Amino acid sequence: MIAYILKRFYLMILVMLIVSIAVFSIMHIIPGDPAEIIAKELHGAEVSAETIELVRHNLGLGKAFHIQYLNWLGGVFQGDLGFSFRTGQPVYNEIFSRLPATLQLAIASILVSLIISIPLGIFSALKKNTIIDHISMFAALTGISIPNFWLGLLLILFFSVNLGIFPVYGYGSLAHIVLPSITLGTGLAAVTTRMLRSNMLEELGKDYIRTAQGKGLGITGIARHASKNALIPVVTVIGLQLGALIEGSVVVEVVFAWPGIGRLLVDSIFARDFPVIQGCILIIAAGYVIINLLVDISYAYLNPRIHYGGSHE
Amino acid sequence: MHRKFAAAAIIALFLAMLMAGCAGVQEEALELPPEAVEEDLSAVQEKEDAQEEGIQEVIAGLGRDPGVQYGYGAHPPLTRVLETLVSRDTELNYKPGLAESWEVTDDGLTWTLMLQEGVTFHNGAEFDAEAVEHNLIRVSESSPGLFGEIDSIQVLGPCTIAINHSKPFAPFLYALAWPGAAMIAPEAIDDEGNVTEPIGTGPYVRTEWVTGETMVLEKNENYWGTTPVLQKIVLKNIPDATTRMLALEAEEIDLIIDTGGILPEHVAMIENKPHINLLTIDGAVPHYMTLNTTKEPLNDVRVRQAIMYAIDPESIIDYALEGYGKVMTSVTPHSEADWLHPDNLYTFNNQEEALQLLQQAGWSDTNEDGYLDKDGQRFTITFLLSTALVGRWPYMTIAEIIQQQLSQLGIIVEIKIVEGGLWSTSLREGEADLSIRPWAGISPQTRLQAWLHSEGEQNLAMGIGLNNQEIDRLIDQALATTDESAAKELLYEVQEIAAQEVSIIPIYDEVLINAVNHKVEGYQLHPWFHVNWEDISVSH
Numbered sequence: 001m002i003a004y005i006l007k008r009f010y011l012m013i014l015v016m017l018i019v020s021i022a023v024f025s026i027m028h029i030i031p032g033d034p035a036e037i038i039a040k041e042l043h044g045a046e047v048s049a050e051t052i053e054l055v056r057h058n059l060g061l062g063k064a065f066h067i068q069y070l071n072w073l074g075g076v077f078q079g080d081l082g083f084s085f086r087t088g089q090p091v092y093n094e095i096f097s098r099l100p101a102t103l104q105l106a107i108a109s110i111l112v113s114l115i116i117s118i119p120l121g122i123f124s125a126l127k128k129n130t131i132i133d134h135i136s137m138f139a140a141l142t143g144i145s146i147p148n149f150w151l152g153l154l155l156i157l158f159f160s161v162n163l164g165i166f167p168v169y170g171y172g173s174l175a176h177i178v179l180p181s182i183t184l185g186t187g188l189a190a191v192t193t194r195m196l197r198s199n200m201l202e203e204l205g206k207d208y209i210r211t212a213q214g215k216g217l218g219i220t221g222i223a224r225h226a227s228k229n230a231l232i233p234v235v236t237v238i239g240l241q242l243g244a245l246i247e248g249s250v251v252v253e254v255v256f257a258w259p260g261i262g263r264l265l266v267d268s269i270f271a272r273d274f275p276v277i278q279g280c281i282l283i284i285a286a287g288y289v290i291i292n293l294l295v296d297i298s299y300a301y302l303n304p305r306i307h308y309g310g311s312h313e
Numbered sequence: 314m315h316r317k318f319a320a321a322a323i324i325a326l327f328l329a330m331l332m333a334g335c336a337g338v339q340e341e342a343l344e345l346p347p348e349a350v351e352e353d354l355s356a357v358q359e360k361e362d363a364q365e366e367g368i369q370e371v372i373a374g375l376g377r378d379p380g381v382q383y384g385y386g387a388h389p390p391l392t393r394v395l396e397t398l399v400s401r402d403t404e405l406n407y408k409p410g411l412a413e414s415w416e417v418t419d420d421g422l423t424w425t426l427m428l429q430e431g432v433t434f435h436n437g438a439e440f441d442a443e444a445v446e447h448n449l450i451r452v453s454e455s456s457p458g459l460f461g462e463i464d465s466i467q468v469l470g471p472c473t474i475a476i477n478h479s480k481p482f483a484p485f486l487y488a489l490a491w492p493g494a495a496m497i498a499p500e501a502i503d504d505e506g507n508v509t510e511p512i513g514t515g516p517y518v519r520t521e522w523v524t525g526e527t528m529v530l531e532k533n534e535n536y537w538g539t540t541p542v543l544q545k546i547v548l549k550n551i552p553d554a555t556t557r558m559l560a561l562e563a564e565e566i567d568l569i570i571d572t573g574g575i576l577p578e579h580v581a582m583i584e585n586k587p588h589i590n591l592l593t594i595d596g597a598v599p600h601y602m603t604l605n606t607t608k609e610p611l612n613d614v615r616v617r618q619a620i621m622y623a624i625d626p627e628s629i630i631d632y633a634l635e636g637y638g639k640v641m642t643s644v645t646p647h648s649e650a651d652w653l654h655p656d657n658l659y660t661f662n663n664q665e666e667a668l669q670l671l672q673q674a675g676w677s678d679t680n681e682d683g684y685l686d687k688d689g690q691r692f693t694i695t696f697l698l699s700t701a702l703v704g705r706w707p708y709m710t711i712a713e714i715i716q717q718q719l720s721q722l723g724i725i726v727e728i729k730i731v732e733g734g735l736w737s738t739s740l741r742e743g744e745a746d747l748s749i750r751p752w753a754g755i756s757p758q759t760r761l762q763a764w765l766h767s768e769g770e771q772n773l774a775m776g777i778g779l780n781n782q783e784i785d786r787l788i789d790q791a792l793a794t795t796d797e798s799a800a801k802e803l804l805y806e807v808q809e810i811a812a813q814e815v816s817i818i819p820i821y822d823e824v825l826i827n828a829v830n831h832k833v834e835g836y837q838l839h840p841w842f843h844v845n846w847e848d849i850s851v852s853h
Binding site for chain 2: 033034036048050051058084086087089094149153156157160161164167168169170254255256257259263264266267269270271272
């Protein structure tokens with residue numbers, strides 16, 4: 001087990017290195033002169049060629065690509081992600097001051113999705129092909145299809161403007177997180193519900209369930225046995241949904257003016273704020289890789305039948 | 314079973330640790346910049362309590378961070394933290410700002426500014442002629458040519474300063490009124506001329522700024538002018554235009570300010586709400602379509618004229634802007650009425666004339682496929698848009714209307730939207746045929762210089778490449794003359810030639826739209842979207 005984790009850890013570092021090179025390259029390969037954009041951000045639309053050159057020089061944008069990369073990577077290892085072109089603040093601060101907001105939103109959304117999907121998935125499998133099943137699958141399909149920004153605005157219109165229960169936008173209290181997490185959570189729930197339903201159906205068809213049925217176990221007992229096994233793959237799905245969460249949070253954070261890294265990323269892309277874009281993507285990729293590692297480890301724990309590589313642990 | 318719960322608990326624990334870890338980091342970070350978070354948790358509640366107690370406080374929403382532009386950490390006219398020497402009233406007439414009065418010698422070379430006395434910066438330092446000198450040097454270094462060719466600056470006394478030009482520069486006062494020329498305490502300017510903190514002289518002090526999110530302004534008790542009423546102003550960057558509107562409707566914010574604050578399509582949402590007052594004013598923000606005069610097919614002046622004839626700005630204003638725009642008659646916008654040529658210089662919406670001109674230029678539909686062609690080439694041009702601008706103005710719809718209007722002549726327009734940086738690079742290199750952008754500008758003279766002079770900043774940056782010796786000569790002459798009526802005559806002539814050259818087509822003059830809660834009193838919308846915070850109060 002430890003050997004496995006170590007192996008995964010080395011792989012993780014390799015993946016992160018490749019990600020860092022990719023991230024750094026993309027920003028330099030795409031056309032457009034960063035020095036000009038930054039000069040305009042800093043000094044308004046009327047900038048002279050001299051100012052542009054000065055900016056290029058000060059920010060080291062004129063140096064060779066590999067030198068720029070190595071400088072940057074060296075900094076990254078020392079926890080220095082550079083300074084934001086836009087605000088002059090350290091990128092590290094820019095990102096880590098917003099990360100908690102995004103994580104809170106992510107966790108709340110996963111909770112919302114689990115609260116919806118676990119009962120719905122199990123129930124619709126038990127009541128397969130009944131009207132309840134059809135309705136919940138229709139709801140799941142709708143959940144996948146509704147765009148986040150639209151659902152978000154509808155929720156604001158109904159709960160904030162008409163009923164006045166939750167705030168329209170912003171961050172801070174528990175009330176603020178409700179609407180954004182429902183917006184994100186319903187989309188996730190849709191996927192999980194469908195997945196859980198099909199897992200449940202598979203488990204329900206297995207011998208041990210039939211034996212249990214034969215022994216006269218009631219529907220609740222059967223549901224309990226089957227759901228234990230059916231829930232295992234859901235853990236993987238939640239890990240994989242991190243990608244969807246980040247993608248969704250970019251939109252939801254804009255709609256609800258939520259101060260997370262999704263919005264930071266969007267703002268930075270528009271402003272061509274390279275250091276922040278690089279930092280954001282690096283952090284998001286790291287989060288992705290770490291969560292996947294955790295999922296794999298927890299998987300081994302959840303299902304002792306699964307073995308990884310080598311024969312001894 | 315237990316193993317599974319244990320595993321779930323482990324995952325939850327990991328997530329919690331991750332969060333806690335970040336929270337820890339964030340607390341460390343707190344010491345450096347004013348940090349995000351916790352701020353608006355109960356900002357709305359606090360404000361409501363405050364208003365009940367009669368404390369004057371408002372929350373305003375806008376679609377951008379009011380600290381980023383100009384690199385000052387506070388947008389001068391939107392925050393009123395920083396002030397300029399000269400300011401402009403809502404009719405855009407000059408009025409004294411930090412300079413109480415000014416005079417210029419007959420040869421137009423020396424400007425003498427008499428400064429307001431007894432003004433201090435927010436840090437207590439005195440605002441005097443030396444601070445002005447420091448700022449004028451700072452701004453002219455970052456924006457060369459903004460103040461003309463300055464020969465020397467003389468401090469004549471604590472409150473008197475003279476600026477000597479090597480040749481006359483008529484738009485000097487306009488340049489002083491430009492927000493980028495705001496006066497900042499010399500202590501807040503580093504050796505490279507960057508502003509480290511917005512320490513100004515204005516009626517409000519920036520007490521907190523979370524980049525991209527919130528800015529808090531508090532009343533400057535020692536303000537030299539009218540004492541402001543509002544104690545505290547919270548500016549919230551709410552990027553989504555619809556959310557902004559809903560926040561105003563739910564009374565979570567009291568005002569929506571700034572250009573692009575309210576999109577024309579959203580006006581219907583609040584028009585009939587009794588608790589919201591809609592404000593509009595003819596803005597000083599014209600929008601220009603640019604034509605690339607350096608390559609086929611738009612290098613032929615007849616083709617450019619044909620495109621002008623084919624376009625119908627009125628239908629653009631009706632459909633894309635819901636009527637919130639004004640048809641322009643010249644490159645000079647309505648807001649510069651004194652300098653605007655009295656005649657209707659641009660002729661729009663005349664398809665017959667357009668077809669005739671195209672035929673003269675050799676374009677006709679020889680193979681009868683519905684599109685114009687010449688030497689076996691179809692008439693195809695690209696219309697390049699920037700993502701950054703499309704988010705604030707309905708440029709996509711406008712481009713589609715123009716595409717449709719030109720297709721009636723048999724011209725194929727391909728619309729491309731690219732990210733802002735790529736947009737400026739592609740245009741500068743002359744890769745696109747058409748584009749569109751807003752341009753508030755600094756003065757009527759420099760507007761024509763920037764857009765029409767062969768070395769004009771916009772003429773080059775937008776890849777227009779107009780090179781008309783006559784225009785160059787007239788503009789150079791107008792910029793150097795001290796006689797305003799002579800300058801106007803010269804610039805009238807420039808406007809006439811420009812309408813023949815059609816290197817740019819003025820599409821519309823923007824009508825600014827803002828809205829306030831009915832409790833907010835005294836807000837007067839300004840064509841340059843300046844906010845008169847010191848006149849605003851809240852009724853209870």
